Amino acid sequence: MTLDDSAYHHGDLRTALLAEAAAMIDEGGTSSVTMRAIGRRLGVSRSAAYRHFADKSALLVAVAAAGFGRLRDRLEAVGAGSAGAGIERLRRVGEEYVRFALENAGHYRLMYGKEAITREDRPELREAANALFDELVRIVRTHQRNGTIKRQDPHQQAYVAWGAVHGLASLLIEGQILTAVDVDALIRQTTSTLLDGMRAG
């Protein structure tokens, strides 16, 4: 048999490592991911991963970058398309952002936390985050054009909006918001306040 997509010693260990690491992050947080545990779960030795990633940080960076990609895709699905743009669509983008974070809490934490990841510049992660931001800017521009929001520097406006939804998501994930609070209502009020502010003169 000639090297199909599940060939070689293990059969695309690189992909398996990424998937397993992602699964472990969602199960027990980033701190539960160890090179040895991931090897155990995949039935390979503790250092097999080093043939595919320079170190543990590189593996986590790849997982985080994939997370940025998935988030970008989801926001694009909601926010793209020229027709039907308007305040409600913009709101749905914000809500989708927060929802993604809540559904993928461990992942989201990893994406934004420099703690588990070496501080050296990891271009792969930087690019994935930039691609997400570019999408936000694109959405902002679209809604500036059709008069939904004020015309300001689109980058600044995108940063403000990003900060608002990221902050809410972060507070929710880290358990800073009392459990008695109605989360859906809070998300809604956040997007309302933000959008009101982006429309007002």
Place this chain on the structure above:
Amino acid sequence: MTLDDSAYHHGDLRTALLAEAAAMIDEGGTSSVTMRAIGRRLGVSRSAAYRHFADKSALLVAVAAAGFGRLRDRLEAVGAGSAGAGIERLRRVGEEYVRFALENAGHYRLMYGKEAITREDRPELREAANALFDELVRIVRTHQRNGTIKRQDPHQQAYVAWGAVHGLASLLIEGQILTAVDVDALIRQTTSTLLDGMRAG
């Protein structure tokens, strides 16, 4: 000599541990704090800290809780006082929040990151965070009364505002915002958008 404030074997090792851990966090981030390194720097053995803190997480929790306390004090200093309340004062509270985060990046990360801290409930940390939130609610209430912002559920309004400044601070600290961006202008636009949204009907 009878036990003055620098007596006993080492002389208030507990306080020294807190100070040293805080210093190390600001120098090299939370990951640079190890029980052994902290002992080395203080000239005590690696496990001396265990007489004062149940484990490493408890030590970090104490440092984080102190951080919440300092942040609360700074916001109170800016936002309190019955006289002179108004939109500009409210804006200054928001700016002070972000400034604190930027000046104490390592600390701030620790305060909000569950990663370095065990997931069990640490009441000390919970209470310190609650005290900060209570202060935010108090400030919101004050400015509702004098008509600066809309009258809504003060808790929800405080959460929205908290999320906005926390999100911006977090993006800045984690390096998600391009270095070319004018940070002061971005902070200003965030508070402007937020406050416009909190006034609009």
Place this chain on the structure above:
DNA sequence: TCGAGCTTGTTGACGCTGTCAACATAACCC
């Protein structure tokens, strides 16, 4: 005064971690 008892700090040890060098094996290509 002095010694019992509590508080504080030290040392040895354990199992865990990330990582590297040396080795082994499988697949590919000429």
Place this chain on the structure above:
DNA sequence: GGGTTATGTTGACAGCGTCAACAAGCTCGA
């Protein structure tokens, strides 16, 4: 088919958090 490269394994090392056993310092009652 043999050499080369890609991939996986094993042994080893230093560093980590933490605990049990031990040592020393301080306080306070008799």
